[in-house]
Amino acid sequence: MSSLAQRGPSEEAQEMHADAERLRTLVRGCVTAGIARQALLLRLSRLPEDLKRPHHLRLARSALDPLSFADRARMFRLPNDDVVMVWRGDAPEALRTSLDTVLHLFADTGERVPEPDALLHALRLPEDAGTLLQAVEESLLPLEDVDPGKAAPVGIAPTDPLDPPALAALEAALVQADVARFMRRRQIAERLPEGRFRLLWEKRALSVAEIAATLVPDRAIRAEPWLFRRLTRTLDRRMLALLAAPQELRDAGPFGLNLNVASILSPEFLRFDNALPLVLRGQVVIDLLLADVVADPAAFMFARDFARGRGYLLLLRGVTADLLDAFPLRRIGLDLLQLRFSPELARLDAGRMLPDADHVVLSRADTGTALAWGRRHGINLYQGLAAVPTGPRG
Amino acid sequence: MQQRQAVAVQPVETETGLGAFGARAEGCGGPERLLLEAARRAGRSPQGHMALVLHLSRLAPPGPRPHHRRIARAILEDTALRHDGQVFTLGNGDMVLLCGMAPQGRPPPTHPVHGLALSDPAAVSATMAALLRVDLPDPAAVATVWSLQESLPALTAYAAERVAESGLAMVPPAPPGAGPAEQTVVVGAIAAIAEGPAVTDFMRRQAGVLVADRSAGLARPPLLPLYRELSFSIAALEAQLAATGQAAADPFLFRHLAFRLDQRMLALLADAAGTGGPLDIAASGRATPPLHINLTLAAILSDGFVRFVGLCRRFGLAVRIEVALVEACGDAAAFGHARGVLADAGLPLVLDGVSYLALLLAQPDALCPDLLKLDWSPVLPDLRSEERQQVAAALARIGPDRVVLHHADTEAALCWGMAQGLRRFQGRHVDAILAAGRILACPLAAGCTVRHCMERAAAVVPACAA
Numbered sequence A: 001m002s003s004l005a006q007r008g009p010s011e012e013a014q015e016m017h018a019d020a021e022r023l024r025t026l027v028r029g030c031v032t033a034g035i036a037r038q039a040l041l042l043r044l045s046r047l048p049e050d051l052k053r054p055h056h057l058r059l060a061r062s063a064l065d066p067l068s069f070a071d072r073a074r075m076f077r078l079p080n081d082d083v084v085m086v087w088r089g090d091a092p093e094a095l096r097t098s099l100d101t102v103l104h105l106f107a108d109t110g111e112r113v114p115e116p117d118a119l120l121h122a123l124r125l126p127e128d129a130g131t132l133l134q135a136v137e138e139s140l141l142p143l144e145d146v147d148p149g150k151a152a153p154v155g156i157a158p159t160d161p162l163d164p165p166a167l168a169a170l171e172a173a174l175v176q177a178d179v180a181r182f183m184r185r186r187q188i189a190e191r192l193p194e195g196r197f198r199l200l201w202e203k204r205a206l207s208v209a210e211i212a213a214t215l216v217p218d219r220a221i222r223a224e225p226w227l228f229r230r231l232t233r234t235l236d237r238r239m240l241a242l243l244a245a246p247q248e249l250r251d252a253g254p255f256g257l258n259l260n261v262a263s264i265l266s267p268e269f270l271r272f273d274n275a276l277p278l279v280l281r282g283q284v285v286i287d288l289l290l291a292d293v294v295a296d297p298a299a300f301m302f303a304r305d306f307a308r309g310r311g312y313l314l315l316l317r318g319v320t321a322d323l324l325d326a327f328p329l330r331r332i333g334l335d336l337l338q339l340r341f342s343p344e345l346a347r348l349d350a351g352r353m354l355p356d357a358d359h360v361v362l363s364r365a366d367t368g369t370a371l372a373w374g375r376r377h378g379i380n381l382y383q384g385l386a387a388v389p390t391g392p393r394g
Numbered sequence B: 001m002q003q004r005q006a007v008a009v010q011p012v013e014t015e016t017g018l019g020a021f022g023a024r025a026e027g028c029g030g031p032e033r034l035l036l037e038a039a040r041r042a043g044r045s046p047q048g049h050m051a052l053v054l055h056l057s058r059l060a061p062p063g064p065r066p067h068h069r070r071i072a073r074a075i076l077e078d079t080a081l082r083h084d085g086q087v088f089t090l091g092n093g094d095m096v097l098l099c100g101m102a103p104q105g106r107p108p109p110t111h112p113v114h115g116l117a118l119s120d121p122a123a124v125s126a127t128m129a130a131l132l133r134v135d136l137p138d139p140a141a142v143a144t145v146w147s148l149q150e151s152l153p154a155l156t157a158y159a160a161e162r163v164a165e166s167g168l169a170m171v172p173p174a175p176p177g178a179g180p181a182e183q184t185v186v187v188g189a190i191a192a193i194a195e196g197p198a199v200t201d202f203m204r205r206q207a208g209v210l211v212a213d214r215s216a217g218l219a220r221p222p223l224l225p226l227y228r229e230l231s232f233s234i235a236a237l238e239a240q241l242a243a244t245g246q247a248a249a250d251p252f253l254f255r256h257l258a259f260r261l262d263q264r265m266l267a268l269l270a271d272a273a274g275t276g277g278p279l280d281i282a283a284s285g286r287a288t289p290p291l292h293i294n295l296t297l298a299a300i301l302s303d304g305f306v307r308f309v310g311l312c313r314r315f316g317l318a319v320r321i322e323v324a325l326v327e328a329c330g331d332a333a334a335f336g337h338a339r340g341v342l343a344d345a346g347l348p349l350v351l352d353g354v355s356y357l358a359l360l361l362a363q364p365d366a367l368c369p370d371l372l373k374l375d376w377s378p379v380l381p382d383l384r385s386e387e388r389q390q391v392a393a394a395l396a397r398i399g400p401d402r403v404v405l406h407h408a409d410t411e412a413a414l415c416w417g418m419a420q421g422l423r424r425f426q427g428r429h430v431d432a433i434l435a436a437g438r439i440l441a442c443p444l445a446a447g448c449t450v451r452h453c454m455e456r457a458a459a460v461v462p463a464c465a466a
Helices: A010-031 A054-062 A063-070 A092-105 A107-112 A129-140 A164-176 A208-215 A225-243 A267-275 A290-295 A298-310 A369-376 B002-009 B028-044 B066-082 B121-131 B149-165 B181-195 B196-201 B234-242 B251-272 B302-317 B326-328 B332-345 B356-361 B385-398 B411-419 B428-441 B451-456
Strands: A039-041 A074-078 A083-087 A120-125 A183-191 A197-205 A255-256 A286-287 A313-317 A336-340 A361-364 A381-383 B049-054 B086-089 B094-098 B143-147 B201-212 B225-232 B291-294 B319-324 B350-355 B369-375 B402-405 B424-426
Touching: A010 A074, A010 A083, A010 A120, A010 A129, A039 A092, A039 A129, A039 A286, A054 A092, A054 A183, A054 B196, A063 A083, A063 A197, A074 B149, A092 A120, A107 B196, A120 A129, A120 B424, A129 B143, A129 B225, A129 B302, A164 B181, A183 A225, A183 A369, A197 A286, A197 A381, A208 B149, A208 B356, A225 A255, A225 A267, A225 B326, A267 B066, A286 A290, A286 B201, A290 A298, A290 A313, A298 A313, A298 B356, A361 A369, A361 B291, A369 A381, B028 B049, B028 B086, B028 B094, B028 B149, B028 B326, B028 B356, B049 B121, B049 B149, B066 B086, B066 B121, B094 B121, B094 B350, B121 B143, B149 B181, B181 B196, B181 B225, B181 B251, B196 B201, B196 B251, B196 B385, B201 B332, B201 B428, B201 B451, B225 B251, B251 B302, B251 B326, B302 B332, B326 B350, B356 B369, B402 B411, B411 B428, B428 B451
Parallel strands: A197 A255, A255 A286, A286 A313, A313 A336, A336 A361, A361 A381, B225 B291, B291 B319, B319 B350, B350 B369, B369 B402, B402 B424
Antiparallel strands: A039 A083, A039 A120, A074 A083, A183 A197, A183 A381, B049 B094, B049 B143, B086 B094, B201 B225, B201 B424
């Protein structure tokens, strides 16, 4: 890495292209021979321009140094500044240290930095070969050919909020749009007594930010939160239609979905339910948002009982520390509660018992601090960069 | 609107296959007549067959909603598939399943795919009763199951009654232009009206009252004004666009619309304060009951609200701010900030839009409102005992003195509320009682009706009061 920095720009660019080719070869080899590797994809190309200066990139790359001591570790610098580290076997401590360091680097830059899970991807080969190969291909594209949703610097945000006419146009465009490429996955893992994490299920979601950046790049999609919520219903239906396609779930493991109440009661859900392989029955978690539950309680109760009757597990999200007392999980009648780790949550009285801690999933567990807070409150289920599963699926 | 939206995307509900009963379930001749024919055919070998009538027509409006019909249909069709049967969707909303009975002694299902009792057609009624318990609390009213061997005449009579009715249009079709795209258009159009000068025509006020208890003595009026709520009439705005029911039906679109209207409301009130005009909230003086305004969190956190609070201080106005429960749940951080803003301004918080179901599912009192507005539902007097106890416990926990029964549009609402120890009410029945009192005391009331008097009291600008 340091030798690269001392070379001329064109030589450095050639070396990055060569790295991309090497990574592509390695990934294909893993797939062909079934070789297992761990990988960390650091998408520095997603940083806004003012945070992508050489010293920023250098510091971010050096944050991965702990992983360079892992077995067979190799670092690849891609032409678009993305970095990939690949190694063999488990290295949970080194991975956690690297993730913490990267996040710490950008901790004070606020919302200009992408969400951690857009910046960092902990991957496994050969399962996640597609993600890595796609990253390689993107890095080799000329800048003008790159999907604007992925290439747009996050720091330059559109300012016009969504309004009803723009929403109607976007919903109409979504009917025909190919949204499959915007499917993203997050892993929910259980912390085992020895400190490792075991994969329980993968949450599948469409990246709304990327879809909006592609279809309505001039609109701030979340600036009108209620119109955004309405938009998620349309996206739910597209997602359900994707999952109901033949063979889509043939090799799938347990997975989770964000859905609106109305979506559970939609014709698309019935088709998805019909297409769900028998082996996955009882293995699918549906995440419901609190505001959606409260917006139409009668429809929620109907959907809850229907979904439970079909064997789905139901998770409540959108509950914050301030709302814990008002919305007890058992009273709402759901199986799991997702709490998003935040400084506000961390300030929750340490002596206070978290109700139903064994039914809580702590999301955004991206740092050791989040894990420590979760452990202190008796939480065993996590989603985040600090809770990367290393063992076999649970 | 949710109902209409779902209708638009619902798969065509017509049977294409031939069932064991030898006829297409729906098609020419109408489903009622086909049911009658199928029942007669089934009578030739009734042994081992059954009929289940799902009485969706008994659901109180707005039921049966499209999702009731869709899910019920899916469950019945799944059962029909497993038990060689067929499903009839009748014009009155009911659905009928004719199928074979489950063999006696079959072991219970081992996989959750059968969790909705699809293994035994006779158990479908219990499944549907559980799913519909919010909409139809009496489980015995949800479905009727007949063994064809024993009760074929009952089925035939039921089918004959439906045939007799089938000339009447019982379930009105969804009006055109009520799909999701049209709802968005309606909300956009109402927001556009809100920007114009005519929006004041759609402002309304309504009183909240305290029912005096017996110890107050006869000289005291039975209804004491507690507050006056100022709002835009969504129904009137929808009527203006010939889009009744569309703006408020999608809760998310409606919240967006509420924010747009709030901004306008705050600006109008601020501009009119001290002018002596019809919108001058300071004109009636400090002796009038407090003013209630329902606002979104975004409006409370806006510059317009800062200006409004300044005017309240300047004129010494008593104001309470209502916040819908769904708003508080939509953004807890903003709710926390808004609460802080209200506390700093010395304005009490009223939690609005709390349904009895919200009391069953949650503890909204934990959000610590100064007052809570519980929405009246005609279902309340008929709740199952467990739910009735839960609602009573929630009201006791909150304290009856902190609860207003909202949308008290009928005498039944007042009776139920008073039986629960509630004394605070808002709704059209209250409006009617107040109007009757005004007519009795008014020397110019000759020829006035209660309805006219209610409309004049609700109107804010003179154009409406004419």
